[in-house]
Amino acid sequence: MADTVLFEFLHSEMVAELWAHEPDPGPGGQKMSLSVLEGMGFRVGQALGERLPRETLAFREELDVLKFLCKDLWVAVFQKQMDSLRTNHQGTYVLQDNSFPLLVRMASGLQYVEEAPKFLAFTCGLLRGTLSTLGIKSLVTTSVAALPASKFQVVIQRP
Amino acid sequence: MADTVLFEFLHSEMVAELWAHEPDPGPGGQKMSLSVLEGMGFRVGQALGERLPRETLAFREELDVLKFLCKDLWVAVFQKQMDSLRTNHQGTYVLQDNSFPLLVRMASGLQYVEEAPKFLAFTCGLLRGTLSTLGIKSLVTTSVAALPASKFQVVIQRP
Numbered sequence: 001m002a003d004t005v006l007f008e009f010l011h012s013e014m015v016a017e018l019w020a021h022e023p024d025p026g027p028g029g030q031k032m033s034l035s036v037l038e039g040m041g042f043r044v045g046q047a048l049g050e051r052l053p054r055e056t057l058a059f060r061e062e063l064d065v066l067k068f069l070c071k072d073l074w075v076a077v078f079q080k081q082m083d084s085l086r087t088n089h090q091g092t093y094v095l096q097d098n099s100f101p102l103l104v105r106m107a108s109g110l111q112y113v114e115e116a117p118k119f120l121a122f123t124c125g126l127l128r129g130t131l132s133t134l135g136i137k138s139l140v141t142t143s144v145a146a147l148p149a150s151k152f153q154v155v156i157q158r159p
Numbered sequence: 160m161a162d163t164v165l166f167e168f169l170h171s172e173m174v175a176e177l178w179a180h181e182p183d184p185g186p187g188g189q190k191m192s193l194s195v196l197e198g199m200g201f202r203v204g205q206a207l208g209e210r211l212p213r214e215t216l217a218f219r220e221e222l223d224v225l226k227f228l229c230k231d232l233w234v235a236v237f238q239k240q241m242d243s244l245r246t247n248h249q250g251t252y253v254l255q256d257n258s259f260p261l262l263v264r265m266a267s268g269l270q271y272v273e274e275a276p277k278f279l280a281f282t283c284g285l286l287r288g289t290l291s292t293l294g295i296k297s298l299v300t301t302s303v304a305a306l307p308a309s310k311f312q313v314v315i316q317r318p
Contacts, residue, residue: 044169
């Protein structure tokens with residue numbers, strides 16, 4: 001239904017708008033737009049984190065929280081689950097989505113890989129914001145090897 | 160569920176972001192941000208218009224198209240129907256939502272009425288964009304008398 005794609009359409013418009021009015025099209029300006037998007041994602045993630053039905057889940061371990069992101073958060077936002085979750089058991093987690101919805105509409109091809117960060121920044125923030133609401137400070141980065149597969153690396157920041 | 164509020168959260172962030180970086184906080188700058196939001200709404204409306212299940216409906220009359228906006232479009236975006244639709248039968252339609260979701264979270268009170276246009280511009284564009292996909296050129300304006308009730312006035316542009 002339309003509400004499934006509403007978020008995707010709005011997200012594309014947001015990306016287009018931020019890049020259209022970019023005062024500095026060089027790496028500095030690009031970085032600023034990415035951090036604006038990441039910040040928006042962070043605040044949306046914080047707000048969503050308060051809404052998701054986490055009462056049903058007892059978060060005994062950090063891994064439970066990450067599983068919650070891969071399942072509940074991903075379903076709420078993208079109507080699908082994350083494809084895999086790996087960890088080194090030392091606070092680093094790699095979440096992989098083999099067909100990340102915000103990249104699916106991009107034509108695949110190596111030449112588009114450098115455009116991918118624009119379409120991932122908001123979601124990095126979303127993960128960081130949701131984790132923050134759940135009491136976990138983190139750094140979230142991303143990598144794309146073959147579109148539309150995406151990896152999100154979450155590194156937990158210990159106090 | 161969270162996906163219902165995702166659009167609302169993202170919309171708030173978009174409004175906040177556009178006003179945070181407003182180069183000119185006077186009426187001119189305000190007007191530019193409103194038109195940026197309206198333009199984003201227009202393009203999202205165009206895209207949504209192509210997706211909504213309009214095959215089920217035979218649009219024999221203009222009024223059918225307006226009813227489609229009040230029902231199908233509103234449910235897809237806001238999970239509720241518009242509260243009333245009136246027309247002068249000369250191409251002007253007034254669509255009223257007694258509890259417009261994007262204004263519900265604002266505290267009610269006369270002092271907030273002047274903030275309301277920011278939260279209505281995207282939706283004016285959304286209506287105009289959906290109508291455009293359905294082959295109707297229009298002008299959409301809005302008025303708020305008592306928050307969170309909102310009126311959208313659609314004036315059809317005849318060729």
